[in-house]
Amino acid sequence: MKETQSKHFTIMSKSVIGSLHIQNNKCNQDSIKVWKSSSEDVQSCIVSIADGHGSKKSFRSKIGSQLAVHIVEQVLHSELLKKNHTFSLSYIKQMIEEKLPIKITSRWNETVKRHFQQTPFTMEELQTLSDDEKELLKSRPEIAYGTTLLSVIITESFVVYLQLGDGDIIVLTQDSELIRPIQKDSRLIANETTSLSSKKAWMEIQISFTTLVGKLPKMIFICTDGYSNSFISEMEFLQSVKDYNDILGHEGPSYIEDNIETWLNDISRNGSGDDTTVAIVYCS
């Protein structure tokens, strides 16, 4: 497990391959990327996870998810951290909501198309596809890289939550209340998800902007759907967020570091069978 400590928060993240993927000789389709500021004075971080579809048509979705977490970090960094913002928060919020989705999706599309041009699909990759599916990929190779994306950026003055597709972002407030900054998309059932590879992906990106007044929330919990789908109900899943907070408060990050891989493997094996990825921003 990776642990990154800055002045004000601790970031932990872990991903395990799903038991179903082990059975089917597939690799872990999930990806994680964490960045935190090295400055003692400026607290900021970007935490991103992505879940490659792993379907027959999305045979390069592991690459797609890796590119997604890299690109979203680059875009968030360049748009929100490197720029010397003298604008009002309301202007920044508007800019984030209007421009970020297009920047992220277009950058991802350019990158996967470049990858495809440098590395065309092989016969082996295409052999299980129908003629119609092969035709589709000829005109839209990005489908082979399809992935979801979840990202959180914390700056000194605001937090931005960003989500495309399934998965969960849960915030534990200072009042110990659990909230979803981005509401669940009721369309996403039956293993269907919105995707970076969709034609109008930028329209599907959901963003929540929160100004920081006082302290950060106690904890921000981000996970792919392999984790949340393993719990028998929403309540049982949300309990895990509270439990992680309790453990961090009593036993500390190293306890989680020592045990999280075992926990996630247990969850995947006895639950969804899917790749299971968790990232925690603990704001002590």
Next chain:
Amino acid sequence: MKRRPGGEISSRPLHFIWIADCSGSMSIDGKMQALNTAIREVIPHMRKVADENPNAQVLVRAIKFSSGAQWHISQPTPVEDFNWTDLKADGVTDLGKALSMVAEEMKMPPMSDRALPPVLVLVSDGQPTDEYSKGLSELMDQPWGKKAVRIAIAIGEDVDEQVLEKFIGHPELKPLKANNPEALLKHIKWVSTAVLKSASAPASQSDENSGNYTNVPIPVPSNNASISSTDVW
């Protein structure tokens, strides 16, 4: 080691529903008995598929339709506990009523958003005698109804295949034709093993192209039965 964070975990529910025609014509030439035999015979095969896919909790039930519709086995039953009670044939063919009742079960709740795509298998030998399109609309109005794997098996030559095609609602799937008990068993076995297996472990799919039908990849059935000298229906 501290207890794992979070509450109870479990495999994801996969609802498998037989929708069986019990109209009077099913009593002719042993069709009803052939269906009863076929469903009973495939239960061990379904259990094997479930064992091989432990992350799906296969829950089976059955609804029958003739004059009206009733749940034959109403409780979603874990496949390891599922046993078949013979259906009897009598009455007309109120398919619409059955589809309305299945639509009720596709609502949330009782369905949950963590379920796997349900498998609905319609078996019929005739033409609906009620307003079946109303029941079908009610089913398709439910997101889970739309995303379900819908398969239809046509018994004999008097089936209205257009109705079955509308139920399936998939551009590449056609009704499976059974003109004798062996073909019926073959199709029943295919849907309760190959299709069940596919629905048990579907990968994520972009929602872009799924429309009104499932995104579960359906395996190609072995050749759809054609007329042969052994055909009795």
